[in-house]
Amino acid sequence: MKLNGIKTVVGYKCPFCGGTVTGPDGALSLSGDMFTLRCGCRDKKDEIPLRIEKKGGVYCFTVPCFICGETHKYSVSSENDFGGTVVMNCPMTGLGIGFAGSRDDVESSARETDVSFRAAVEDAGFETPESFFEARSAYEESRSALSPEEITSLNFLVKSLIPEGAIQCFCGVCTEPEMNCDGDDAVLKCPICGATARIPLRILSDPYRLAEIDEINMK
Numbered sequence: 001m002k003l004n005g006i007k008t009v010v011g012y013k014c015p016f017c018g019g020t021v022t023g024p025d026g027a028l029s030l031s032g033d034m035f036t037l038r039c040g041c042r043d044k045k046d047e048i049p050l051r052i053e054k055k056g057g058v059y060c061f062t063v064p065c066f067i068c069g070e071t072h073k074y075s076v077s078s079e080n081d082f083g084g085t086v087v088m089n090c091p092m093t094g095l096g097i098g099f100a101g102s103r104d105d106v107e108s109s110a111r112e113t114d115v116s117f118r119a120a121v122e123d124a125g126f127e128t129p130e131s132f133f134e135a136r137s138a139y140e141e142s143r144s145a146l147s148p149e150e151i152t153s154l155n156f157l158v159k160s161l162i163p164e165g166a167i168q169c170f171c172g173v174c175t176e177p178e179m180n181c182d183g184d185d186a187v188l189k190c191p192i193c194g195a196t197a198r199i200p201l202r203i204l205s206d207p208y209r210l211a212e213i214d215e216i217n218m219k
């Protein structure tokens, strides 16, 4: 079976609801160098899609991790015949988070992850996987707000760079990113492809360092 075969299915575990998301049969056999897959459980602006970029004969997967919250990258040759399924593991936990193969193989690998994940979260003191996801989104909501000052200066920066064509994105289309924050960074996110750029929050309150930013590249 080849990755770009007409029966190959790609899937991943949604980092927000924990559900298994699968794409159509043969998604990678279609023309085009970029492919994204979304769960649909959230507003489009909150969602982090699975992204696959084709570079030469290699598919580069960027998989949002439903376990550790990071995104993990994998490269798989499109010409490589593989037996069974490609399982992309979270390097922190070793559990499968992204899958490619026949639909049956993808679904059964995802079920194996579900079983291991349930055991892992119960070990950690959560009643169910659902209670783990609820606790995580409550935590994320509590820390994901920019202050009005930060919003203002970020908006100022973005609006000054757009006319110069100095905001670039992975998808080549987005020019007006959404703004949010994550930890100590402001995060600019493309509403089309989900690519991001980070700017440390302390720079936002330092107009001299802010003025030194002459381009933003979301990837």
Ligand SMILES: [Zn+2]
Residues within 6 Å of the ligand: 014, 015, 016, 017, 018, 019, 039, 040, 041, 042
């Ligand atoms: Zn979801």
Ligand SMILES: [Zn+2]
Residues within 6 Å of the ligand: 065, 066, 067, 068, 069, 070, 072, 090, 091, 092, 093
């Ligand atoms: Zn992970």
Ligand SMILES: [Zn+2]
Residues within 6 Å of the ligand: 169, 170, 171, 172, 173, 174, 190, 191, 192, 193, 194, 195
């Ligand atoms: Zn984009």
